[in-house]
Amino acid sequence: MAKMKIPLVDLKTQYLKLKNDIDTAIQDVIDSTQFIKGKAKEEFEQDFAKFCGSKFAIGCSSCTTALELALRATGIQKGDEVITVANTFTATAASIVHAGALPKFVDIDENTYNINTEHIEQKINDKTKAIIPVHLYGQSCDMDAIKELADKYSLAVIEDCAQAHGAEYKEKRVPVSDIGCFSFFPAKNLGAFGDAGCVVTNDEAIAEKVSMLLDHGRAKGKKYEHDIIGFNYRMANIQAAILNVKLKFLEKFNEQRRKNAKLYNELLSGVKNLILPVQADDCKHVFYVYTIRTSKRDQLADFLKQNGISTQIYYPIPLHLQQAYKALGYKEGDLPVTEKVSKEILSIPMYPELTDEQITYVSTKIKEFFS
Numbered sequence: 382m383a384k385m386k387i388p389l390v391d392l393k394t395q396y397l398k399l400k401n402d403i404d405t406a407i408q409d410v411i412d413s414t415q416f417i418k419g420k421a422k423e424e425f426e427q428d429f430a431k432f433c434g435s436k437f438a439i440g441c442s443s444c445t446t447a448l449e450l451a452l453r454a455t456g457i458q459k460g461d462e463v464i465t466v467a468n469t470f471t472a473t474a475a476s477i478v479h480a481g482a483l484p485k486f487v488d489i490d491e492n493t494y495n496i497n498t499e500h501i502e503q504k505i506n507d508k509t510k511a512i513i514p515v516h517l518y519g520q521s522c523d524m525d526a527i528k529e530l531a532d533k534y535s536l537a538v539i540e541d542c543a544q545a546h547g548a549e550y551k552e553k554r555v556p557v558s559d560i561g562c563f564s565f566f567p568a569k570n571l572g573a574f575g576d577a578g579c580v581v582t583n584d585e586a587i588a589e590k591v592s593m594l595l596d597h598g599r600a601k602g603k604k605y606e607h608d609i610i611g612f613n614y615r616m617a618n619i620q621a622a623i624l625n626v627k628l629k630f631l632e633k634f635n636e637q638r639r640k641n642a643k644l645y646n647e648l649l650s651g652v653k654n655l656i657l658p659v660q661a662d663d664c665k666h667v668f669y670v671y672t673i674r675t676s677k678r679d680q681l682a683d684f685l686k687q688n689g690i691s692t693q694i695y696y697p698i699p700l701h702l703q704q705a706y707k708a709l710g711y712k713e714g715d716l717p718v719t720e721k722v723s724k725e726i727l728s729i730p731m732y733p734e735l736t737d738e739q740i741t742y743v744s745t746k747i748k749e750f751f752s
């Protein structure tokens with residue numbers, strides 16, 4: 382088999398396919414000179430809310446800021462605790478700290494890599510005010526179990542949907558609870574050409590609070606009247622214009638990702654010592670990444686690199702063992718499944734435009750490594 386060069390993600394091919402529409406959308410914003418607030422952002426907010434099956438979507442500068450805004454809008458304060466996981470991007474936990482609270486990490490389920498709902502209750506105390514389930518890799522958490530606990534203890538639920546645009550739980554697209562926060566970082570299932578994010582909710586009061594907070598705390602419809610001290614966490618209109626074009630293809634792109642994952646599953650099934658991604662009952666996975674697992678992870682990554690295949694580890698050091706979160710007082714051994722998995726996971730190339738030939742090449746090389 383001739384050597385191929387396969388990147389982990391390929392943003393260029395998708396751009397070239399949509400180039401005319403995207404370039405026109407960008408030019409329209411430039412011509413309108415509506416760079417901050419504008420028609421494109423309003424259109425995106427309406428259409429993305431509809432895509433999610435929710436009432437409101439509020440464009441933000443990133444998912445990091447969206448999470449912070451969502452936490453603040455639910456009334457999170459200094460001294461509060463928020464439950465989440467440690468096998469996520471730092472932004473999930475950083476947003477909790479930015480909002481003044483402290484993250485409390487719960488271990489994960491070894492099959493789905495999402496929060497182990499059986500371990501949540503033991504971490505709840507008087508200070509606990511919210512849960513941030515992270516729909517990792519494109520698959521929803523077990524939301525019924527989370528909602529049951531949230532109801533029992535009156536906790537807010539803010540879903541980190543950064544990797545899960547269009548993912549479903551019991552045939553409802555995420556978010557399925559109070560609030561969801563999305564990232565439109567370029568490589569995501571729906572990606573802008575820079576940073577962008579949004580908060581999605583059915584709760585009008587939350588939507589209004591988030592809208593006010595992200596725009597300098599302006600009173601509704603007023604320019605220089607500020608009811609609260611806010612932030613500048615707005616989504617740029619030009620990013621919204623790009624997202625409007627791409628949103629129309631999101632369903633199709635997600636289906637292509639699922640088809641690619643199915644082919645990987647078929648070609649890699651039965652390989653000894655290799656664990657493939659598991660789609661949980663009740664979930665529709667949208668494969669932001671396709672993550673495999675093996676105790677020979679580092680050797681496999683080296684072998685694939687030598688064969689022109691890029692890979693990535695999401696995430697090599699769990700947050701509770703990162704220098705940045707040292708003050709929280711966690712130590713090795715506190716989250717055994719998270720720690721074990723972080724040493725074994727490897728994400729291989731995944732994007733809608735990946736061809737069957739490329740998938741076959743990657744799979745052949747993986748099988749060659751294990752043979």
Ligand SMILES: Cc1ncc(COP(=O)(O)O)c(C=O)c1O
Nearest residue numbers: 443444445470472473543564566
């Ligand atoms: C799970 C998760 N949460 C939050 C974020 C932060 O998103 P953003 O880069 O838009 O701030 C990311 C981005 O990679 C993420 O993967």
